[in-house]
Amino acid sequence: MSRRTLALWCPDWPAMAAAAESDLPSLHPVAVLSANRVVACSASARAVGVRRGMRKRQAQAVCPEMTVVTADEGRDRRLFEPVVAAVAELIPTLEVLRPGLVVIPGDRAARYFGGIETLAEELVDVVSACGIESQVGIADEVFTAVLAARHGHQVPPGGDRAYLADRPIADLALEPSLADPSRTELVDLLRRLGISTIGAFADMDITDVATRFARDAVVAHRLANALPGRVPSGRYVPTELTVDHACDPPVDRIDVAAFIGRTLAERLHRRLRDAAVACTRLTIEATTERGQHHSRTWHCAQPLTPESTADRIRWQLEGWLTGGRRGRTQDRPDSPIVRLRLEPVEVVEAGALHHQISDGRADDPDTEERARRSLVRIQGLLGGDAVRIPVLSGGRGPAERITMVALGDEPTPQRDPSAPWPGSLPQPTPAVLVETAICVLDASGGPVTVTERGAFSAEPVTVRLPESAGRGRPACWGLSWWAGPWPADLDRSAAGGLVARAQVLLDDSRALLLCYRGGEWIVEGVYE
Numbered sequence: 175m176s177r178r179t180l181a182l183w184c185p186d187w188p189a190m191a192a193a194a195e196s197d198l199p200s201l202h203p204v205a206v207l208s209a210n211r212v213v214a215c216s217a218s219a220r221a222v223g224v225r226r227g228m229r230k231r232q233a234q235a236v237c238p239e240m241t242v243v244t245a246d247e248g249r250d251r252r253l254f255e256p257v258v259a260a261v262a263e264l265i266p267t268l269e270v271l272r273p274g275l276v277v278i279p280g281d282r283a284a285r286y287f288g289g290i291e292t293l294a295e296e297l298v299d300v301v302s303a304c305g306i307e308s309q310v311g312i313a314d315e316v317f318t319a320v321l322a323a324r325h326g327h328q329v330p331p332g333g334d335r336a337y338l339a340d341r342p343i344a345d346l347a348l349e350p351s352l353a354d355p356s357r358t359e360l361v362d363l364l365r366r367l368g369i370s371t372i373g374a375f376a377d378m379d380i381t382d383v384a385t386r387f388a389r390d391a392v393v394a395h396r397l398a399n400a401l402p403g404r405v406p407s408g409r410y411v412p413t414e415l416t417v418d419h420a421c422d423p424p425v426d427r428i429d430v431a432a433f434i435g436r437t438l439a440e441r442l443h444r445r446l447r448d449a450a451v452a453c454t455r456l457t458i459e460a461t462t463e464r465g466q467h468h469s470r471t472w473h474c475a476q477p478l479t480p481e482s483t484a485d486r487i488r489w490q491l492e493g494w495l496t497g498g499r500r501g502r503t504q505d506r507p508d509s510p511i512v513r514l515r516l517e518p519v520e521v522v523e524a525g526a527l528h529h530q531i532s533d534g535r536a537d538d539p540d541t542e543e544r545a546r547r548s549l550v551r552i553q554g555l556l557g558g559d560a561v562r563i564p565v566l567s568g569g570r571g572p573a574e575r576i577t578m579v580a581l582g583d584e585p586t587p588q589r590d591p592s593a594p595w596p597g598s599l600p601q602p603t604p605a606v607l608v609e610t611a612i613c614v615l616d617a618s619g620g621p622v623t624v625t626e627r628g629a630f631s632a633e634p635v636t637v638r639l640p641e642s643a644g645r646g647r648p649a650c651w652g653l654s655w656w657a658g659p660w661p662a663d664l665d666r667s668a669a670g671g672l673v674a675r676a677q678v679l680l681d682d683s684r685a686l687l688l689c690y691r692g693g694e695w696i697v698e699g700v701y702e
Contacts, residue, residue, distance in 0.1 A: 178280040178290055178331070181311045182261065182297050183323035184254075187274025188214040190306070191253040192243040203237050208245040209593055215240075250274070260300050265293075271351040275323075277316050291328070313337070317397045320349050334400035339373030346372060346394050354390035355566060355591050363387070372398045415449060417442045417516040424463055424510030428492050434514065435487030436480075442516050443480045452477030455520035458490050463509040468494050471519060472582055482550070483516075486582065493559065549581055566591050570598040570662050571675070571689065572699050573607055599662070599675060604687045604699025613638045614688065614695050624674045624690045628661050637678065637686075637695075655679040659690060677701075 184190065188206040193216065198204060203219035205212050212228045223236045230242060250273035258270055261278075268278045278297075284290040294310040301308040311322030313329035318337060322329050329337045338345075343364050347357040369375050376398035383395045396403065417438050425431050446453055454477055459469045472478075472486050494507060549561050559580050567577040568589035577588040614622040616632035623631045638650040658676030674690045675698070685701035 177314060178284060179313060179316055179319040180278045180280045180283075180290070180294060180297065181313075181316070181319035181323040182276045182278065182301065182308055183311065183320070184257070184274040184301065184306055184308045185324075186214055186216055187254065188245060188250050189216040189219070191250045191273070192246075193241075194253055195249055196241065196243070198241060203240040205233050205237075205240055205242050206245050207242055213245055247273070257301055257304050257306055260304055261297065264296060264300050271320070271349075275320065275349070275351065277319060280312065294328075315397075315400050315403055317349075317352055317403070318400055320352060321345055324348075335373075335376065338398060338400060339371065339376065341372045343370055343372055343375060346375070346397065352397075354393070356388060356390055357394060360387060360391055360394060415442070415445050415451075415518050415521070417445070419514045421510075421512050421514060424512045425491075426495070426507075426510040428488075428495055431491040431495065431511070432484075432488040435491065436484040438514060438516055439480045439483035439487060442483060442518070443478075446518070446521070449521075451518075451521040453483075453518040453521050454478070455518070456483065456486070457515075457517045457519050458487055459513075459515040459517065460491065460494065460507075460511050461513040461515075462507045463512050466508045468507065477522060482582075487514075487516075489559075568593050568595055570595050572599060572603050572687070573609075575603070576607075599660075599687070602701065605702040606700040608697055608700060610697040611640055612688065612695050612697050613640060623693065624659050624672055626672065628659060628672075628674060630659060630676075634676075634678065637680070637688075651684075652681040653678050654681050658688075662689065 189204045192206055193200070193202065193204045201218050202216075203222065203224070204216040205219055205224055206214040207230055210230050212224060212226050212230075212233050214226065215224045215233075219233075219237055219240050224233050224240065228236075234240060234242065254270075254273040258268070258276065261268060261276060265278055265283050267283075268276050270276050280290055280293060284293050287293040287296060290312055294312060297310055298308055309323050309326045311319045311324070311327055311329075313319040313322050314331060314334045318329055318334040321341065322337070327337075344361050347353050347361045364375060369378075375395065378395070380392070380395060383391050419434065419438055421434065425434060442453075455471060456478060457469060457471045459467065461467055468490075470490050478486075491511070552561055561581040562578040563581055563585070565577045565579050565585045565587050567575050567587035568591045569575045574589070575591070577586075579585050614634050615636045615638060616622050617635045620632065622634045625631055634653055634656055636650055636652050656676060656678045659674035660676070662673040662675045672690070676688045676690070677685065678688060679685050686697050687699035687701070689696050689698040
């Protein structure tokens with residue numbers, strides 16, 4: 175028997191939330207902007223020609239009377255909370271993918287309401303009572319249900335793959351909450367290769383997809399084939415799960431903080447157990463006597479245990495009380511801690527596990543589990559920041575595009591990877607990142623620099639390591655090819671002068687990424 179999933183979608187939610195906060199009439203055109211481009215607009219704005227991706231000036235020229243607001247995820251979440259609460263009164267088990275989109279496991283709920291269609295009608299009525307328009311999609315898998323909700327469709331049991339087959343390939347990146355940030359680039363590449371529908375992509379051999387495209391392509395291929403994935407597992411978080419503790423006397427020692435943290439972890443998990451849920455995302459907040467506030471959100475692929483929760487409290491408070499790994503005094507609290515608060519941000523049904531989809535290879539799950547436990551053990555011995563994982567970030571250089579985040583912490587990039595980055599490094603990205611000083615020389619052996627107009631001062635012929643880097647014997651290689659230089663920073667005053675990058679191919683077939691900064695060259699990456 176096929177499992178059934180319902181997706182409840184509130185169209186144009188960012189625009190609806192902005193209109194509600196500004197108390198605008200329901201038919202007044204509204205556009206929400208991020209990075210000076212339209213990311214959402216109301217139906218009335220769309221009716222006169224406003225589209226997502228338009229620049230602000232172009233959108234205002236199309237609709238001069240339109241109200242323009244800045245994107246605010248906090249506003250979207252805050253105003254969507256009453257809708258979530260209303261739906262949770264009807265069906266307690268739900269998962270919020272983003273403000274404006276909720277998915278619900280429909281099997282048991284459908285039996286209670288007498289049918290999946292009746293359940294969908296009840297959901298629309300409940301949301302309508304909040305003054306919000308909504309549509310429901312029904313399918314076997316979460317991804318298919320979300321796409322079906324945009325058209326109010328019900329996909330027959332077992333018919334997900336057939337429903338997706340004729341849809342445009344761009345639909346793979348239509349819902350950002352279910353797509354990697356690089357999914358748009360994958361869709362553009364597939365379109366250029368002549369693959370215009372999801373069905374055509376699904377027909378490709380998985381081996382070809384895994385070897386020819388990036389990692390996210392394997393995930394997208396599974397979605398295109400409607401292969402079984404996770405079911406909606408989130409749940410509306412009751413406020414009574416939060417644990418708030420007043421420290422009397424105030425805490426200024428690590429051992430005392432660790433003891434209190436273990437006690438609070440036990441209290442939190444008793445409440446979670448009574449509610450038959452487990453926590454996968456937890457916010458730990460601390461407040462000092464003078465009102466200084468310190469907060470951190472921890473995210474785990476598997477539900478937290480009392481021991482892992484206590485460890486995270488200890489790691490966080492230890493790092494704060496000691497000023498972090500560098501011991502910086504300015505990072506320490508200004509007075510003893512008087513209040514600790516544990517707030518479950520995301521909960522799942524008790525016993526549920528969230529395993530991240532890997533790179534598509536059939537790896538031994540026992541080996542992966544042992545590796546995970548080993549990393550957690552190392553973290554327990556050395557502290558929360560001892561084990562870090564890379565997260566795709568925004569930036570112009572390859573090193574800037576990586577944010578190292580502690581294992582178990584919220585995988586939040588330091589800079590937005592989807593934002594425009596003028597002067598960023600063109601693809602491909604180096605496989606190995608280094609930072610080694612190097613000399614670039616012309617045919618006469620003179621140094622090659624970058625002029626104010628962004629060009630080489632002379633044609634580069636050889637590169638040479640300084641004597642200090644070559645262990646007393648300079649190493650020199652000829653160049654068989656080079657490209658660039660490209661300006662890498664538009665704000666020269668902030669960068670300390672002109673910054674530019676170039677790619678070179680050595681005569682031994684190695685390819686390097688060079689960066690010109692402060693009047694000197696460094697090797698920034700090695701291509702493999």
